[in-house]
Amino acid sequence: MNRNVIWKVVLILAVLVVFIVAIIPTANNPEPIKRGLDLKGGTHLVMRVNVGDAVRLETDQAAETLKTQAQKLNLPSVTTRRVNDSTFLAVVPAGVSTADYEKIAKDFLGAYDVSRTPEGALQFKMKTASLTAIERDTIEHAVETIRNRVDALGVTEPIIAPESGNRIVIQLPGVDDPARVKDIIKTTAVLQFRLVEGSTGADAATTLASVPENMKSEVDILPGTREDELGRPVGVEYYAIRKVVPVTGTDLKSARVQKGQLGQPNVGMSFTPDGARKFGALTGANVGRRLAIVLDNKVMSAPNIKSKIEDQGVIEGQFTQQQAADLALVLRSGSLPASLTTLEERTVGPSLGRDSIRQGVLASLIGFIALIAAVLLYYHGAGINAVLALLLNLVILLGMMAYFKATLTLPGIAGIILTLGMAVDSNVLVFERIREELRDGKTVRAAIEQGFSRAFGTIIDTHMTTIISALFLFQFGTGPIKGFAVTLLIGLFASVFTAFFVSRVIFDVVYKPEDRPSTISI
Amino acid sequence: MQIFVNTNYDFIKWRMAAVVFSLVWILVGAAFYLKNGINWGIDFAGGANIVLKFKDKVPMDKLRADLGDASIQQYGKPEENSALIRLPQLGREGDYAGATVAKLVKDLNPESADPNKVDLNYHGRDRIFDLLFTADPDARGTNDAAKKYYADMAQNIINKRSELGLFTNMSQVSSVPGVTANDSRVINQRAYPGAFNVLNQETVGPQVGRELQMKAIWAVILSTLAMGAYLWLRFDLMFGFSAIVCIVHDVLVSLAFLFMIRGEFSLNIVAALLLVVGYSINDTVVTYDRVRENRRKLKQRMTLEEQLNLGVNQTLSRTILTSGSVVIVLIALIIFGGKVIHEFAWILLIGVLAGTYSTVTIVPAVAIAWNNLTGRKHDISGPARSARVEEPRNEAPAPRKRKAV
Numbered sequence A: 001m002n003r004n005v006i007w008k009v010v011l012i013l014a015v016l017v018v019f020i021v022a023i024i025p026t027a028n029n030p031e032p033i034k035r036g037l038d039l040k041g042g043t044h045l046v047m048r049v050n051v052g053d054a055v056r057l058e059t060d061q062a063a064e065t066l067k068t069q070a071q072k073l074n075l076p077s078v079t080t081r082r083v084n085d086s087t088f089l090a091v092v093p094a095g096v097s098t099a100d101y102e103k104i105a106k107d108f109l110g111a112y113d114v115s116r117t118p119e120g121a122l123q124f125k126m127k128t129a130s131l132t133a134i135e136r137d138t139i140e141h142a143v144e145t146i147r148n149r150v151d152a153l154g155v156t157e158p159i160i161a162p163e164s165g166n167r168i169v170i171q172l173p174g175v176d177d178p179a180r181v182k183d184i185i186k187t188t189a190v191l192q193f194r195l196v197e198g199s200t201g202a203d204a205a206t207t208l209a210s211v212p213e214n215m216k217s218e219v220d221i222l223p224g225t226r227e228d229e230l231g232r233p234v235g236v237e238y239y240a241i242r243k244v245v246p247v248t249g250t251d252l253k254s255a256r257v258q259k260g261q262l263g264q265p266n267v268g269m270s271f272t273p274d275g276a277r278k279f280g281a282l283t284g285a286n287v288g289r290r291l292a293i294v295l296d297n298k299v300m301s302a303p304n305i306k307s308k309i310e311d312q313g314v315i316e317g318q319f320t321q322q323q324a325a326d327l328a329l330v331l332r333s334g335s336l337p338a339s340l341t342t343l344e345e346r347t348v349g350p351s352l353g354r355d356s357i358r359q360g361v362l363a364s365l366i367g368f369i370a371l372i373a374a375v376l377l378y379y380h381g382a383g384i385n386a387v388l389a390l391l392l393n394l395v396i397l398l399g400m401m402a403y404f405k406a407t408l409t410l411p412g413i414a415g416i417i418l419t420l421g422m423a424v425d426s427n428v429l430v431f432e433r434i435r436e437e438l439r440d441g442k443t444v445r446a447a448i449e450q451g452f453s454r455a456f457g458t459i460i461d462t463h464m465t466t467i468i469s470a471l472f473l474f475q476f477g478t479g480p481i482k483g484f485a486v487t488l489l490i491g492l493f494a495s496v497f498t499a500f501f502v503s504r505v506i507f508d509v510v511y512k513p514e515d516r517p518s519t520i521s522i
Numbered sequence B: 001m002q003i004f005v006n007t008n009y010d011f012i013k014w015r016m017a018a019v020v021f022s023l024v025w026i027l028v029g030a031a032f033y034l035k036n037g038i039n040w041g042i043d044f045a046g047g048a049n050i051v052l053k054f055k056d057k058v059p060m061d062k063l064r065a066d067l068g069d070a071s072i073q074q075y076g077k078p079e080e081n082s083a084l085i086r087l088p089q090l091g092r093e094g095d096y097a098g099a100t101v102a103k104l105v106k107d108l109n110p111e112s113a114d115p116n117k118v119d120l121n122y123h124g125r126d127r128i129f130d131l132l133f134t135a136d137p138d139a140r141g142t143n144d145a146a147k148k149y150y151a152d153m154a155q156n157i158i159n160k161r162s163e164l165g166l167f168t169n170m171s172q173v174s175s176v177p178g179v180t181a182n183d184s185r186v187i188n189q190r191a192y193p194g195a196f197n198v199l200n201q202e203t204v205g206p207q208v209g210r211e212l213q214m215k216a217i218w219a220v221i222l223s224t225l226a227m228g229a230y231l232w233l234r235f236d237l238m239f240g241f242s243a244i245v246c247i248v249h250d251v252l253v254s255l256a257f258l259f260m261i262r263g264e265f266s267l268n269i270v271a272a273l274l275l276v277v278g279y280s281i282n283d284t285v286v287t288y289d290r291v292r293e294n295r296r297k298l299k300q301r302m303t304l305e306e307q308l309n310l311g312v313n314q315t316l317s318r319t320i321l322t323s324g325s326v327v328i329v330l331i332a333l334i335i336f337g338g339k340v341i342h343e344f345a346w347i348l349l350i351g352v353l354a355g356t357y358s359t360v361t362i363v364p365a366v367a368i369a370w371n372n373l374t375g376r377k378h379d380i381s382g383p384a385r386s387a388r389v390e391e392p393r394n395e396a397p398a399p400r401k402r403k404a405v
Helices: A003-023 A052-072 A099-108 A128-153 A178-186 A204-209 A213-218 A273-285 A321-333 A350-403 A410-439 A444-476 A479-510 B012-036 B060-066 B096-108 B125-135 B144-164 B170-174 B181-190 B206-234 B237-260 B267-279 B282-297 B304-314 B316-336 B339-360 B362-373
Strands: A042-049 A079-084 A087-091 A112-116 A122-126 A159-163 A167-173 A191-201 A219-227 A233-242 A252-259 A265-271 A291-295 A298-301 A312-315 A340-348 B047-054 B071-075 B082-087 B196-204
Touching: A003 A350, A003 A479, A042 A128, A042 A178, A052 A079, A052 A087, A052 A099, A052 A122, A052 A128, A099 A112, A099 A122, A122 A128, A128 A159, A128 A167, A128 A178, A128 A321, A167 A178, A178 A321, A178 A340, A178 B096, A191 A204, A191 A213, A191 A219, A191 A273, A204 A219, A204 A233, A213 A219, A219 A291, A233 A291, A252 A321, A265 A273, A265 A321, A291 A312, A321 B125, A340 A350, A340 B096, A340 B206, A350 A410, A350 A479, A350 B144, A350 B196, A350 B316, A410 A444, A410 A479, A410 B267, A410 B316, A410 B339, A444 A479, A444 B206, A444 B267, A444 B282, A479 B267, B012 B237, B012 B304, B012 B362, B047 B096, B060 B071, B060 B082, B060 B096, B082 B096, B096 B196, B125 B144, B125 B181, B144 B170, B170 B181, B196 B206, B206 B237, B206 B267, B237 B267, B237 B282, B237 B339, B237 B362, B267 B339, B282 B304, B282 B316, B282 B339, B282 B362, B304 B316, B304 B362, B316 B339, B339 B362
Parallel strands: A219 A298
Antiparallel strands: A042 A167, A042 A340, A079 A087, A087 A122, A112 A122, A159 A167, A191 A233, A191 A291, A219 A233, A252 A265, A265 A312, A291 A298, A340 B196, B047 B082, B047 B196, B071 B082
16 A cells, blocks of 8 residues: 555544544543533523613712712812712802812812813713723623622533623523522622611601601611511511611621521621721610611611620521522622623523433434435445545544534534535535546546546535535524534534545545556445 | 436526526515514514423413413423413513513412422422431431532432423432432422423523624625625636525525414524525535536537536536435434424525525526626637636636636
8 A cells, every 4th residue: 555545544543533532431521522501401691780880889989088078178068969870960069169179089089070060060970991990890890709609509610701792691501490590690799787767667758757857868768678576577667777888798708507596597797807897896886776787778687786796797587598598608709799680591401401412312313324324325335435434524523522622502413413414515526526537438546536636626615605604603693503603613624624535545545546446336 | 326417407498487486485485474574583582481391281271361461382292291481572671581480480389388398390409408408307417428418319309300301299209319218208398399390491681682683684694795705706706696696595495484384583593594505505616616617628619508507417416416415414303303403404404405496597597697688708609719718807816726526
């Protein structure tokens, strides 16, 4: 045999070995080809991060800063009003110069452009650069927090990736309780410790009426659960809660589920050293008053402060064991910087995935066997050649998917078998050309040579057109469709190699030029 | 075995009949479209799809009463006890399917009134673990080994559920490997097999739906144009144009079929259409390659009509066979592939068949019309010019030296 041919055979065998190794499951890698969510079961979520929340918070804080600094400098106090998420107005009392306030803005509020409205108020508008920075930070922070939570849930190989348009794509394979997971991801978990004013009432107006006149503008009215003497929920009541937030969830060191006096679950927490100092100062100065524990703008409980507390605290509420565990989890993983809105959700239960695999594989096997039968029937000896090329194509396709960590989806399974159908096309092009050359009276070797070289351009063209559409498919598609496009692309490249190179080598080995073959089974 | 050897059918003669046939087909599809509109799937229309598998017969009346504006159909065979619930788009974003499922869990399971009870067909591994670990029926304590013991048991129970589809009675739970008599007693007390298991739930908000619609339309249009441009570069303007007409034809024929069967226009259908764009053109490329090869070789006077007829006949067996291999596979997918890819495979099948059909009829028709309009430049005038048959006349780089099939 020609040395050149021997080297080619060696190359083909090497390729075969390399890709077979890639697809054999091992102890470390029991699933060499990853199944997509549609086959494995799991949840795909697209969430929008409402970055406006974070911007609004920033703006509120800026307004607060302006007031406190003015107070420090003994300037007459201003009233502020937020116009939109990134803009607020400060109305300076009549007859007072705005220059001092503008100086505060220059020193402390660098993120805002200050201008004067026709009415003489100062308008603070967040600079575009700051706005973009906040939005970027918010998304990053949200991704980080969601990752912490998902990791704490023990989801294996999650994907959490930011996308354009303030979106986050979350893929959670194998999730078996999507409702709970979504709740955990979406909980903002902003925990605050704030003092209660006045008394609670059955509606917001009653509660507000109980607040002293001078404090009315300093409180928020927030809902909480009304409980009877036995601690059972019996309705809603409203609290007047001070706007000032002395201690927040960021001051927590850890949170865990524990049992209350009656055996009901609650969440125990401990503070960081800094948090403990703040909490100590707050409780020490307000013994006898009520302290509200506010979670996501709902009052969880509002116990009386009996003495100064420094390092420990308890959140009580109407929790089931699971709810308490989930709350502890979200508190540990930190609060989200902004709320999330679900734009898209696709959840496939594991049993549906199982059915899909069974049907997909069955259809593919039957298609594959039919294809092999047709090729053998039509091309006899050369058909064996085509079948070998096809098998190698399958091995390369699966092996490449394993190497590239491409995911196998249900359309992807269809893609594999479709690719094999297309790979046969290339063999057909070559074989038909060889037959034609034979009819023209060429020798077997000449017909093989001519068949391959003349079919080459056509094979490239037909592959190029399909590759172009596969690229558009990839660009367009989501999840399963992308998996399909990837399978198709890999398969197309593999089929150029097998139909053109491998098939040729097989002919060269079977019909050696030095034997001067006079017949060919085709 | 060989078929279609040395054929000499006069395809060109029938081209006008074919054009009429295609137009009628497409117009019938258009009529269906005008009558019924597009049956947009959830991917594009937005809304929610929920597939539930019930323990017993699907409680259709209850579901209908509970979910006012939803469409509820049986999913799969009646004995599968499954239902597909489709909720129209609400016009605002939110976890629509999730909220509906939560409502159904509450309404269909009287046991759900107790929040501490676990629904074995709805809740997941963690809830079951929590139940077992807290109750500790096997007296394992609270160490890590105990945690693992109960976590494995919970996982086994969930695996059993995936295998069965759902639990229909508690004895199925008791028979899970590792579950002791004590465990099943506790599970019996604190858990129950709910009325249904969620096979699948999807929500697509209005924003994502709109974006996908635009993306789908652009993907089909741009890939068609890209294909035409590629073929223009490789061949000539006439062929590039004919190819685009051919692709548009194949896509329209497939779409018309979708409208006729009132199929749902989903992401998978767009994937199929994109593939039709890329694949149905293949045999056209093969045929035209041969036409070009002939033009280099042939010494006698020949009109474009004759050249096309010769090329189509010479490559006929290839055209039929290449499509045939894909058709074999598609038929297998249609029959055995299951619900999810059924329509996808049908559209591809029609597209591939349309591609083969248009190669021997529509493409020649367009090319001949083009040739007639541009002064018959593609005829071979005679032996004198055959030494240098015109190559593509456009500004594109001349094709590399290659031999054609």
